[in-house]
Amino acid sequence: MVKYLLLDIEGTVGSISFVKDDLFSYAEKHYKEYVEQHYEEDQNLHALGDSPESTLSAIRKLHAEGSKDRHFKHVQGSIWKDGYKRNELVSHLFPDVIPFIERALQIGSKVYIYSSGSVPAQKLYFSHTESGDILPFLSGFFDTTTGIKTESDSYKKIIGDSDAREWLFLSDNINELKAAQRIGIHVGLVVRPGNETVSETEGIPVYHSFDCLFTE
Ligand SMILES: [Mg+2]
Incomplete structure (x- = not known):
């Protein structure tokens, strides 16, 4: 799980x-x-x-x-x-994101963010979305002060003493996913409109939407 x-x-x-x-x-x-x-x-x-x-x-x-x-x-x-x-900036979320996070919380999962943008910038992002402030849904934030996203050590620090097999990391960057996968984290490659094409997915599951995740 x-x-x-x-x-x-x-x-x-x-x-x-x-x-x-x-x-x-x-x-x-x-x-x-x-x-x-x-x-x-x-x-x-x-x-x-x-x-x-x-x-x-x-x-x-x-x-x-x-x-x-x-x-x-x-x-x-x-x-x-x-x-x-000033409401001149409203951050973008794909429409399947909030329902997906809600399903994750319903099954008892915790949701964390890992981005190269700074933690304060991440908090701004999630507190000013088109659907309002969704910070209360999120349990924690990591940025490059933890480590760069393409190195396995960064993911080791993020998971701490927990079991890597209980984690799922979703990203559009295959090198980030491979770094997480090397320490046993489950991973999924996310493909969204406007993303660069990933030609070799190296066996990693590909998701064009979150709609199929965490549904019975
Ligand atoms: Mg990305």
Whole structure:
């Protein structure tokens, strides 16, 4: 029985385009305004440059590189937080996700999230969905501070002392799935509209929808 469900976000529960296009372009549009309004009090901005001008150009460069710099990620997170608060951002979930999570909870499973987006960004994501705040459904969050998603050690840390066979990890990334599978976790490859085509699934079960999971 699956006691623990571990879910990826991008390309699994939400569309890649929401993260890549909507979230990142929202941040890009608001860097200037954010630096102007918060340069005095946000230490993350000071860490990126000696003046508002140099900070802004550093931010634009990090954005173009897709950087995971800690201070830069904090700035992005603050901009998204404002966007969600103003209802200018509403995170995307595929329509089968909430019914699936509800079924998992009904059979006594716990639901966890593992994404390369930071834990605070993940919490923002699930508290501002088209169906409202679904944070109460989720038991925990993991990001790259636990380890990178393509390494088996990260999954060892996530499961702790529990039995790997009681876990199911669902993701659109075959390398993440193989890393989890190596320590005995059950895995499923999720295929959603807009995902990159995975040509070799290496025997891993493929799901185009969650509708068939956890149904009697
Ligand atoms: Mg993904």
